[in-house]
């Protein structure tokens with residue numbers, strides 16, 4: 001029996017592109033004869049006709065499977081849902097908007113056969129993105145890299161082929177606030193980079209806006225490092241030290257020159273400064289406390305409405 005490769009595509013409001021995505025993928029996979037393919041769509045609670053389009057494809061092609069989530073959970077969760085349902089010996093994660101060219105899949109499979117566990121596509125250019133997005137993204141990567149010990153690949157998205165053992169490793173990580181890009185690095189194994197040019201979206205609009213990107217950035221830093229916490233303790237030490245020196249200075253000054261009641265502006269600015277730092281530190285602690293709160297609830301990561309037209313009921317024992 002030949003090996004099965006799952007092509008995992010999370011989709012949220014993608015009615016305009018589902019069909020062209022399917023056709024481009026089939027064009028590629030039909031050329032690869034030694035493998036079986038499963039195209040697994042995860043419908044992430046789309047509000048348009050995405051699910052209907054997927055069902056139509058499933059109706060005419062048994063290679064197409066789909067998981068329909070009970071609501072929109074976001075791409076990170078949609079991916080883990082897809083990995084849960086993927087049956088392949090390898091899984092290719094790919095966007096349906098055709099920004100990730102399916103034509104790279106044969107090359108990925110080639111390296112997979114050479115024994116690599118995680119073949120990721122690194123973009124050489126980022127067509128169709130504003131300079132502001134490029135700049136913020138590169139600044140964020142630099143910051144993230146400084147705060148964490150594991151190396152996180154820059155300009156690399158979720159487009160990659162994962163061997164079954166990488167997939168299983170990812171499945172072990174059931175944290176609810178997921179920063180999957182970091183998780184790929186965290187698991188390690190043999191990685192191989194291939195380069196490609198990222199095309200603009202063929203149709204539809206991006207689901208990202210700046211507030212979501214800021215969320216993702218905070219997610220990335222807080223889930224992979226406790227450096228911000230250390231930053232607030234360092235700041236505390238520095239300020240206490242400064243305060244101590246200043247106190248000594250004031251005492252000496254009072255002893256030598258005598259007591260004076262002036263100094264309202266300096267007093268005010270110091271109080272405001274310390275207050276600001278305290279709030280910032282509380283905020284940082286709060287970020288981490290919030291994630292502890294979310295993780296301890298131990299809720300399922302997602303709920304499935306149907307899998308391949310079958311209604312899914314959560315079993316009580318289920319994780």
Ligand code: UDP
Nearest residue numbers: 010011012044074075078095096206207208
């Ligand atoms: N996506 C998803 N759930 C969401 C948002 C996006 O499954 O809540 C999917 C989307 O359908 C697409 C992929 O994630 O296949 C990447 O989304 P998008 O193209 O909007 O992101 P960008 O390429 O702009 O980073």
Ligand code: MG
Nearest residue numbers: 095097099201
């Ligand atoms: Mg896209």
